[in-house]
Amino acid sequence: MFAKVYSAAVLGIEGYLVEVESHLDSNLPAFATVGLPEGAVKESKDRVRAAVKNSGFYMPNKRITVNLAPADIRKEGAAFDLPMAMGILLASRQVKSHSLEATVILGELALDGQLRPIRGALSIGVAMAKAGMKRMILPRENAAEAAMVTGLSVYGAATLLEAVDLLENDFSATPEIVDMAGVFNQSSQYGVDFMEVRGQGHVKRALEVAAGVATMS
Amino acid sequence: MIGPPGSGKTMLAKRFSSILPNLTLEEALETTKIHSVAGLLDTETGLVGTRPFRSPHHTISDAGLIGGGQVPRPGEVSLSHHGVLFLDELPEFRKNVLEVMRQPMEDGRVTISRAALSLTYPAQFMLLAAMNPCPCGYFTDPAHECSCSLLQIQRYRARISGPLLDRIDIHVEVPAVTYRELSGQSDGEYSQSIRERVEAARRVQTVRFKDQPHVFANAHMGSREIRRHCTIDSAGEALLQTAITRLGLSARAYDRILKVARTIADLDQCPQVGPVQLGEAIQYRSLDRDVDSK
Numbered sequence: 001m002f003a004k005v006y007s008a009a010v011l012g013i014e015g016y017l018v019e020v021e022s023h024l025d026s027n028l029p030a031f032a033t034v035g036l037p038e039g040a041v042k043e044s045k046d047r048v049r050a051a052v053k054n055s056g057f058y059m060p061n062k063r064i065t066v067n068l069a070p071a072d073i074r075k076e077g078a079a080f081d082l083p084m085a086m087g088i089l090l091a092s093r094q095v096k097s098h099s100l101e102a103t104v105i106l107g108e109l110a111l112d113g114q115l116r117p118i119r120g121a122l123s124i125g126v127a128m129a130k131a132g133m134k135r136m137i138l139p140r141e142n143a144a145e146a147a148m149v150t151g152l153s154v155y156g157a158a159t160l161l162e163a164v165d166l167l168e169n170d171f172s173a174t175p176e177i178v179d180m181a182g183v184f185n186q187s188s189q190y191g192v193d194f195m196e197v198r199g200q201g202h203v204k205r206a207l208e209v210a211a212g213v214a215t216m217s
Numbered sequence: 218m219i220g221p222p223g224s225g226k227t228m229l230a231k232r233f234s235s236i237l238p239n240l241t242l243e244e245a246l247e248t249t250k251i252h253s254v255a256g257l258l259d260t261e262t263g264l265v266g267t268r269p270f271r272s273p274h275h276t277i278s279d280a281g282l283i284g285g286g287q288v289p290r291p292g293e294v295s296l297s298h299h300g301v302l303f304l305d306e307l308p309e310f311r312k313n314v315l316e317v318m319r320q321p322m323e324d325g326r327v328t329i330s331r332a333a334l335s336l337t338y339p340a341q342f343m344l345l346a347a348m349n350p351c352p353c354g355y356f357t358d359p360a361h362e363c364s365c366s367l368l369q370i371q372r373y374r375a376r377i378s379g380p381l382l383d384r385i386d387i388h389v390e391v392p393a394v395t396y397r398e399l400s401g402q403s404d405g406e407y408s409q410s411i412r413e414r415v416e417a418a419r420r421v422q423t424v425r426f427k428d429q430p431h432v433f434a435n436a437h438m439g440s441r442e443i444r445r446h447c448t449i450d451s452a453g454e455a456l457l458q459t460a461i462t463r464l465g466l467s468a469r470a471y472d473r474i475l476k477v478a479r480t481i482a483d484l485d486q487c488p489q490v491g492p493v494q495l496g497e498a499i500q501y502r503s504l505d506r507d508v509d510s511k
Contacts, residue, residue: 012336013250074333076288120254145253145263184242187266190235193410198399203218203229206389206501208411210238212418212480213386213436
């Protein structure tokens with residue numbers, strides 16, 4: 001019994017695609033993660049086990065192998081929790097979906113099945129749109145950030161169950177929409193002003209000249 | 218910025234990003250990416266729309282400043298990408314920390330190599346630094362007696378190496394504020410009107426360098442461009458000569474002065490660099506002068 005879901009990770013500030021393959025084997029029950037997992041990824045299996053059970057599913061009593069491909073890049077961070085849990089639920093036929101192709105899944109799981117925010121959602125979104133992905137499920141806190149990418153339908157989920165619902169209902173929900181121009185205008189206000197500084201006219205002038213010299217871009 | 222404690226150096230620095238030209242959407246997304254990877258993004262808006270202002274404490278390590286870790290994470294120079302990196306109490310920073318900043322200042326990006334992998338993060342920032350004129354802080358303050366010996370002051374200033382100082386275009390004294398200035402009505406300009414002048418000056422520069430692929434602003438001018446775009450008249454020549462010999466300014470200060478004078482002319486919308494602009498530019502080299510010549 002096998003399932004494959006798409007996920008992603010960041011290297012520097014660029015995202016890249018990771019395939020999360022889950023395989024269930026009739027053998028002594030065990031849980032192995034391969035594909036150079038580091039730190040938080042190694043610990044994923046404990047979070048996944050607890051989150052799956054606490055969301056009302058069961059953990060298959062089999063030998064579970066999860067492979068993170070490409071297998072030669074070190075994987076870091078907790079964002080593979082959700083795709084791993086999803087892969088196991090799909091492989092054990094507890095969840096069925098027809099819309100796994102072109103869907104990227106990301107998220108850190110809490111033990112009770114809640115989703116925690118991840119890092120680098122924007123970088124991943126940009127890279128995934130470029131790689132031809134169409135949909136993205138990620139923690140609700142990151143949805144606004146990733147939704148700034150054009151050509152990608154972004155769905156925020158608060159729990160493992162909500163993410164499962166999205167997959168089973170073939171994304172009938174409406175994706176996150178961000179008013180780019182609005183957010184940009186709103187967030188480009190500074191809370192401070194030179195008006196508030198008394199005196200020091202010549203320093204202000206020096207700073208103005210510095211701004212004019214432009215070391216950046 | 219050099220000045221005694223409480224003269225408003227930090228307050229001025231915090232407001233500096235508000236007079237820089239607004240971020241373009243592209244720049245905002247690039248900065249957002251870095252903040253997102255570092256896990257510093259405000260999840261409500263999901264976008265860094267203002268130029269970042271980072272002011273690390275002076276005990277920061279080199280890895281904290283340029284980035285590091287087993288899988289390297291962006292450091293302060295990258296977090297201030299397209300924004301301002303403010304180093305308060307500059308001489309208190311450890312020497313090696315200041316020296317590692319030279320590569321990113323030159324290249325606009327920083328490459329960090331670790332056993333696991335090597336990564337490059339963008340790091341185009343404007344460096345803003347503040348320091349006291351001497352260890353006790355009151356050397357230039359007429360209201361307080363300075364308790365430092367000349368040797369102490371020289372030692373304090375020598376903590377900032379020549380190569381680093383060379384990369385700082387403008388040095389300015391920030392004197393203590395008088396009571397009258399404090400209690401009076403604020404006469405200052407709003408950031409927005411200053412920003413409009415800055416943006417106009419940058420537009421002039423964009424037109425000037427439009428046929429030169431590697432130069433976008435006055436800061437990027439090499440000596441050839443300086444010769445071409447910063448021609449000065451004989452009055453200016455005389456002024457510059459006096460300044461360099463009298464104040465003991467170095468040869469490297471010469472190019473800086475011309476660049477800064479060109480920028481002042483751009484801000485004033487003057488096509489030609491004159492003695493007025495040169496004079497203003499010369500006073501922005503106060504650290505190049507010797508301590509005892511003051």
